[in-house]
Amino acid sequence: MQPQDVAQRHAPTSTGTADPVVDVEQAEAALVEHYPRLVRLAYLVLPPGIGRSRRVLTAHALVQRALPRGRTSASVIPAQSTGRDGDAGYAFVRLRVVRTALEAGLPLRRRAWPKRSQLPPLLPQVWGLRLFPRSGGADELALDQRLAALSGPARAAYVLRGLEKLPDADAHRVLTAAGVADPEAALAQANAVPAQYALLDSPEFDPCSLQARPTDLMRRRQHTKAAIAAAAAIAVCGALVALPGDGWGPDGAAAPVYAQNPAAEAALDPGRLIRVAPTAWKSSARTDFSVWPARGALAQDTGLLRRALAVWARPGESVRVSATPGTQTGGPAGPPQLLYAGDVDNARVVLLHDGLRIARYAEPKDGTHGAALDFARVDGAAGxxxxxxxxxxxxxxxxxxxxxxxxxxxxxxxxxxxxxxxxxxxxxxxxxxxxxxxxxxxxxxxxxxxxxxxxxxxxxxxxxxxxxxxxxxxxxxxxxxxxxxxxxxxxxxxxxxxxxxxxxxxxxxxxxxxxxxxxxxxxxxxxxxxxxxxxxxxxxxxxxxxxxxxxxxxxxxxxxxxxxxxxxxxxxxxxHVLAGVLWKSEAGSWYLLAAGSSDTASIRTTGGVTASAQGRVLTARTKQGTQATLTGTLDDGTPLAALR
Known part of the structure; x- marks a missing residue:
């Protein structure tokens, strides 16, 4: 069955009129004009479990492959945003994007050939870099986690409502046309997620505005050597990948190890973590994180601590990494201090301190998929x-x-x-x-x-x-x-x-x-x-x-x-501080009000309002929308500029 046959079969007929015909040129024009929105739509519907970098490239690939092979009919489900109303080309391309994004989340079957959307995209490809959208705030992170818990059809329902502004009836028709078996259940499941639709426009979900980080540089170096070396050298490299080393076990969500460094291993050995005595703070002159004891029911869980340290050193593609502005995210220079390891709500949490930063590792209780790593600066923190x-x-x-x-x-x-x-x-x-x-x-x-x-x-x-x-x-x-x-x-x-x-x-x-x-x-x-x-x-x-x-x-x-x-x-x-504001009285009169700190000797305003006052406050009659420039003088004669 050709893609255009699927679209035609599911096209609604309740209107009693023929569906608009879409040719390649019309679909291409819609795709080019609305490319960022379509890629965002694909990114939000795709399963989060494939990792952010692959999810970005797959979203671009699905949109770029959404053009029809020839003339075809398009669903008459309308777009709900200015510039797309009644655009049959956009409706058709959107349907193709939703369908293929849902297919990409289906599990592979042994006795069936995988669909093209289920395979890693051949194009676009980026070598030597990992690409992912810019991190948003706590609200975006919470929404992403809630969407990740939904099924693919439910995610699509939520996104069609929030991003495309489709009413439930039209979203139902898009889901049906995309091959969803139970659209009503998908819409009902989407109802469980708070309607924070404005967050869908956040940079957190924009696959067209990306950050770049290098891939595993040691891995690339080993691959280059393996391409030049003989089969024996390749076998050695493969042995290095599989070799855990003495006392090292599975690293969960961490990226693979391709070369071992004694100093790095020492920093990532759970047995060398710094553990402060529970009563050390009582006799210390310091009141900072360096005297916090190690707490939590899992403080002796070597496997959990090993995973936390390994992910800190080399987070895998599925790990969500965030950091406060100005905070480095590299691995620790030496064994860090353990502050906490335990079960908290629905996750296992580890808190570590390296003298300048706090690192928080969290993983679900039922595995390591969906692990998160957060960093914050704490240099100079005390009391x-x-x-x-x-x-x-x-x-x-x-x-x-x-x-x-x-x-x-x-x-x-x-x-x-x-x-x-x-x-x-x-x-x-x-x-x-x-x-x-x-x-x-x-x-x-x-x-x-x-x-x-x-x-x-x-x-x-x-x-x-x-x-x-x-x-x-x-x-x-x-x-x-x-x-x-x-x-x-x-x-x-x-x-x-x-x-x-x-x-x-x-x-x-x-x-x-x-x-x-x-x-x-x-x-x-x-x-x-x-x-x-x-x-x-x-x-x-x-x-x-x-x-x-x-x-x-x-x-x-x-x-x-x-x-x-x-x-x-x-x-x-x-x-010191000086600021002004336009204020309207209950009688409808407008005034310019200004005030400075206690050592303000005088205030003057020029421009739309010309007035001056001795002391720290000024009141002047004016009109709505007046623009004025405030200046002040301190008691010692120093000029005082106003905040703008």
Whole structure:
């Protein structure tokens, strides 16, 4: 049966009219115009188990082979996005892509010839590089894991709904035309996945915007020698591949070993892992990860530890690798320190520390397929910054492993400072699950943070989608009060601005400080507004984000008035800030409001509004949409530039 015969057989006839005829030129035009969308569609429907690199190349191959051999009829199922409505060529090519992507996920049978889509693509091919899409955030990772758990038809149903915007009736017809035996079951199974359709447009699922990494360089070198050497040399290389070595067993999701190095073997030998005594932290002057003891029920599981170390050194194609910005992902230079190994939710988790980084290895309890490897920088971490690590995220919750000096853990809603904290059980340093703010719906109704208590006091941290939670503080930068985060004043400062932390997700953030630097009486007796500056410091130093935010009485959230990146303002080196905002009164009048930190002597505005004021606040009548330039002067005469 030819491909065009399949399309014609399944073409719907309920309209009572003939299906539009598609020729090669029309299909090619649709394919070229919508190539990125079609490749994304194929990538999302393909089974994740084949590995990201092969999945990328297979998606491109399926789309490039989707042209008909001649004139054929196309399904009249409409496209739902501007530019594709009623395009019979696009409808036909899309159907071919969905059908072949579903076929690629079918298991091979002994007594049947494999279909072309079930074999690795001949073209395109890339030699010497592994290609994979850019990593997204925690939401994209969670969605990818949920889609991986679906059957191929259910994934196709979800993607047709979310990416193609097809209603269920049209998605049902596409699935039927693609040869799905039970479209109703596929649609019902897709209903189990939250409708986070906007995430399907993320770079995480874009096979046309790729990152490149080398393949196993040692393997390539050995292959080159094997091509030149005689049959005996080839046999030796094959023996090296199969030879495990003394005391070395299967490495699970790790890539094969093609050459052995004594120093590298020492770093990856489970027997040489650094294990700190449980009471070492009590007599140490340090309060960092170097004095964390090895914990977890699987801390003596040599097989699990060997797999974790092997994957760290050479992750296979099926391993999902992520790292905070500025973090190296190479193997350890020497034997790392074991922090934890145990069962957490539905996975086996290993946490390792090499002095500069935390590495988290996780594998399913029923095997190693789908293993993940995550990295985070922790150089210079001490005290509250070294008090907790993320163990797992599941079902919208997060579990932490806490430092041995932590005596109490609790969960607090930063949006509701007066609601108090809810205690979390601690079992061998592992917290009970708490709601993770990075996995909550888009509507920010709550922002749950981790509250830890130790001998030095009580501290707040928040999950921002990375291994190390970001520390939260409040107060004037550089002052003693800046370390506070759980006092009444500090909690009240954070409450209207907690949801702005969402902008710092997956950015390698080390700490965020909120500073209430000014308050201002609003015109027309509308009450008093608060000005708060939040500064997010990163582990790599660069990428510091500063937001000046404005909150009016009765408002649930603060509004961002100005923002800047990689500036010293609102920080210990430059504890000053100036920002302005256009504000509309209840009577409909517009005002330019500006405020500076406490040592601001005067403020001036030019451009659309010309006004000046002595002191730290300025109020000027203006019009909607006015553009103005703010400048200020400090008490010592130093100019003060406004955040933009």
């Amino acid at each position: 509250p910054e070294a008090s907790a690590l993320v163990l797992s995220r599941a079902d919208g919750n997060v579990r932490y492993l806490t430092a041995p000096w932590v005596t109490k853990a609790a969960e607090r809603d930063l949006r509701k400072p007066s609601s108090g904290a809810m205690d979390l059980d601690l079992t061998d340093g592992v917290t009970a699950p708490q709601a993770s703010p990075v996995q909550q719906p888009e509507a920010c109704t709550a922002w749950n943070v981790l509250q830890l208590t130790d001998a030095s006091g009580t501290h707040l941290s928040t999950d921002l989608g990375e291994l190390v939670p970001a520390r939260l503080t409040s107060g004037r930068p550089g002052s003693a009060d800046a370390a506070k985060s759980t006092g009444t004043e500090a909690l009240a400062t954070w409450a209207p601005f907690a949801c702005s932390l969402a902008a710092q997700r997956s950015g390698g953030v080390r700490s965020v400080n909120a500073w209430a630097y000014a308050d201002q009486a609003l015109p027309e007796a509308a009450g008093t507004a608060d000005w708060v500056c939040t500064r997010a410091e990163t582990w790599r130093g660069a990428g510091t984000a500063v937001l000046a935010q404005f909150h009016t009485p009765g408002g649930r959230y603060g509004a961002v008035a100005a923002k800047a990146t990689d500036v010293t303002a609102c920080g210990p080196r430059d504890p």
